[in-house]
Amino acid sequence: MRWTTLIRKTVWLASIGAVLLVGHGLAADDPKPAPATPRKNPTVMQRKLTHAQKVLEGLATEDFEKIRISAEGIRDCIKDETWRINDTEKYLTFSDNFLRQTEAMREAAKKKNIDSATLAYVGMTLSCVKCHQHLRDERGGALRVEGMEEK
Numbered sequence: 001m002r003w004t005t006l007i008r009k010t011v012w013l014a015s016i017g018a019v020l021l022v023g024h025g026l027a028a029d030d031p032k033p034a035p036a037t038p039r040k041n042p043t044v045m046q047r048k049l050t051h052a053q054k055v056l057e058g059l060a061t062e063d064f065e066k067i068r069i070s071a072e073g074i075r076d077c078i079k080d081e082t083w084r085i086n087d088t089e090k091y092l093t094f095s096d097n098f099l100r101q102t103e104a105m106r107e108a109a110k111k112k113n114i115d116s117a118t119l120a121y122v123g124m125t126l127s128c129v130k131c132h133q134h135l136r137d138e139r140g141g142a143l144r145v146e147g148m149e150e151k
Contacts, residue, residue, distance in 0.1 A: 048077040052125070055105065059118050064109045067117055071106035074124075078102065086135065094131035101127055 042050070051073035058066030077083060078099050085091075101124035108116035 044077050044080045044082045047080075048074055048128075051077065052128075055121055058109070059114065059121060062114055064112050064114075064117075067109035068106055071102050071109060074102045075099070075106065086138075088138070090134055091131065094127055094134060098124055098127040098131065 051070045054070035055067055055074070058064070058070060078095070084095070101120050105117050105120035105124060108114075108120055
């Protein structure tokens with residue numbers, strides 16, 4: 001009886017030792033986690049793009065609430081102090097048209113008019129693309145708007 005107790009204790013201690021050694025070995029092989037990098041707030045252009053993507057999703061699913069909320073998010077981007085990066089007449093015209101189209105889209109969503117909301121979305125998108133094209137041309141082909149760099 002004494003031998004079986006001794007064998008059990010030895011097996012038990014050996015098992016614990018093996019678990020500790022294996023656990024220590026695995027821990028030593030694991031790379032240390034990278035320090036957490038502080039998350040940057042998205043730029044106004046990144047927020048505009050996110051809202052525009054949500055509008056498109058809302059149009060595709062006829063989710064008028066999503067269209068309205070996302071259009072309001074775009075409108076808030078336009079009101080952001082970092083929106084206005086240029087004071088030329090052409091830039092201001094594009095920006096004003098972008099705002100008008102965004103408001104038309106929001107109103108169409110409130111009225112649950114998918115055709116008008118879609119048309120306003122196309123107009124808003126066209127205004128956006130034309131404005132970015134204008135800014136690239138103005139800067140000699142290099143658009144350097146934070147968050148919307150060309151790759």
